[in-house]
Amino acid sequence: MAIIKDYCLWEEGLRKILWAKRFMPILEQIRKDYINEKPLNGINVAISVHLEAKTANLALLLKDLGANVYVTGSNPLSTQDDIAAALVHEDIEVFAIRGATEEEYFYHLEKTLENDIRLIIDDGGDLTYLLHTKLENLSDKIMGGCEETTTGIIRLKALEKDGKLKFPMIAVNNAYCKHLFDNRYGTGQSTWDGIMRTTNITVAGKHVVVAGYGFCGKGIAKRAQGLGAKVIVTEVDPIKALEAYMDGFEVMKMEDAAKIGDIFVTATGCKDVVRYEHILEMKDGAILCNSGHFNVEIDIETLEKKAIKIYEARKNITGYKLENGKDVFVLAEGRLVNLAAADGHPIEIMDMSFAIQALCTIYVAQNYKNLDKKVYQVPSEIDSYVAMAKLKSLGIEIDRLTNEQKKYLNSWEV
Structure with a gap:
């Protein structure tokens, strides 16, 4: 049943x-x-x-x-x-x-x-x-x-x-x-669809912090850049961090990015990527959301315990007034913003x-x-x-290898 x-x-x-x-x-x-x-x-x-x-x-x-x-x-x-x-x-x-x-x-x-x-x-x-x-x-x-x-x-x-x-x-x-298409183009587009339809704010000119530069993070960062944002990437993998730098993004630790960012998006598959100590450093009005599978990338549990006030700021947006007087906003309870707040x-x-x-x-x-x-x-x-x-x-045709080309590619002889 x-x-x-x-x-x-x-x-x-x-x-x-x-x-x-x-x-x-x-x-x-x-x-x-x-x-x-x-x-x-x-x-x-x-x-x-x-x-x-x-x-x-x-x-x-x-x-x-x-x-x-x-x-x-x-x-x-x-x-x-x-x-x-x-x-x-x-x-x-x-x-x-x-x-x-x-x-x-x-x-x-x-x-x-x-x-x-x-x-x-x-x-x-x-x-x-x-x-x-x-x-x-x-x-x-x-x-x-x-x-x-x-x-x-x-x-x-x-x-x-x-x-x-x-x-x-x-x-x-x-x-x-x-992963080349779903994770990069799918997550990139749908994450910003969720953020924009939920907040109704401008992305252009804002500092966007993307945590994680796997294929999902790459898509999110690229789409943010295309929308006119100033993108910062945080990473724990030195190769991915270097790749983000070579792709034209700023790379720094989360503790430093926390002081700069306007919108934070996590996409790491790990827990406690954005911790309460980071949240305390954020600007008044900072927006946090997650595109990783589980709602563990932002430490919501500690945030709820420490906040002096929790309120619904707008549908799918929870406001938290911090002990330092600032407000931060979490989209879709920290769950996948592209699915919990979009299609x-x-x-x-x-x-x-x-x-x-x-x-x-x-x-x-x-x-x-x-x-x-x-x-x-x-x-x-x-x-x-x-x-x-x-x-x-898509109506696209591509070339095919000739038998001679196949032989060439599979031979050690010139």
């Missing part, structure tokens, strides 16, 4: 899903290529990904390929209740409600996994976590799965390193057609990422008996399929 907020919302949700479908030609190509084969026929698949229209199209594709699909969210504030209702209308079981408490959120994850699940599609590693802890008894039935994001892969690699990973997982985030990545970007998810899910279903309990990279042929399908949808 599904757990959603209100089934009556399904019509609006279906409109959103159909709109997104118009801009997801790669998923449609996969549907055409595999619909007769039905490679997931009869397999129970659990999806824990930010529950909005693009994710719904992934779920519906897997259903068309024969899977029995069970869907939950991967963050309480990124679930869209009308999308959940629409999926239920399309005969997919959903366990997710926007704004769920942490206890409710994990209950929804558990209910999803209690459906004789064989394959998982995870975003952040919460399904994997439960299958290695509270619901460990269910892990023996898991063929394997896919992980969408950097944070989840960090958790998977830690399990693999300790020899505790119980089934094979594909690191979808590491695919070229994922997430652009549709065309997620078409690529979810195409990789779908193809990797098929790959695991067909090859799990030959896979060890480890983290695998996305097979190169899947990356190539998605890239070629994307180019085709």
Whole structure:
């Protein structure tokens, strides 16, 4: 039995899903290529990904390929209740409600996994976590799965390193057609969409501090620069810090950037990146937000304990009056600002990422008996399929190597 907020919302949700479908030609190509084969026929698949229209199209594709699909969210504030209702209308079981408490959120994850699940599609590693802890008894039935994001892969690699990973997982985030486009262009655009629609302030001329210069941080910094901001990057990796410098950004420690920044955006996958000691140094009116998977990058817990006043400044903006008399503002409770305060990545970007998810899910279903309990990279042929399908949808043709060129590139002789 599904757990959603209100089934009556399904019509609006279906409109959103159909709109997104118009801009997801790669998923449609996969549907055409595999619909007769039905490679997931009869397999129970659990999806824990930010529950909005693009994710719904992934779920519906897997259903068309024969899977029995069970869907939950991967963050309480990124679930869209009308999308959940629409999926239920399309005969997919959903366990997710926007704004769920942490206890409710994990209950929804558990209910999803209690459906004789064989394959998982995870975003952040919460399904994997439960299958290695509270619901460990269910892990023996898991063929394997896919992980969408950097944070989840960090958790998977830690399990693999300790020899505790119980089934094979594909690191979808590491695919070229994922991190080069989703993390950089998707996060870059959607983060600023969330910030601007939530605050309604000008970005041009402001000092923007971006914590972390991985592919997500690069996208956020580039988009801020394009909007006219003066961008500062903070990093712990010397190579990434040097890269940010060479890309034309100021690089400094957070304790120094805290005194300068007007808007702070975290995208590291680590905890306590912006600590209370940093917040005390910030300007009156500084704005803080996060684009990392979990709401741990800004130390909200200490901020709430130390603030002398907490108030709603505007929808999705919490104001904190500090002991020094300054006010700082946190967007979307420190959760992913691009999803909790906007609609997430652009549709065309997620078409690529979810195409990789779908193809990797098929790959695991067909090859799990030959896979060890480890983290695998996305097979190169899947990356190539998605890239070629994307180019085709754009009407772009590229050159191909001649046999003579192939021979030249694979020979040591001149």
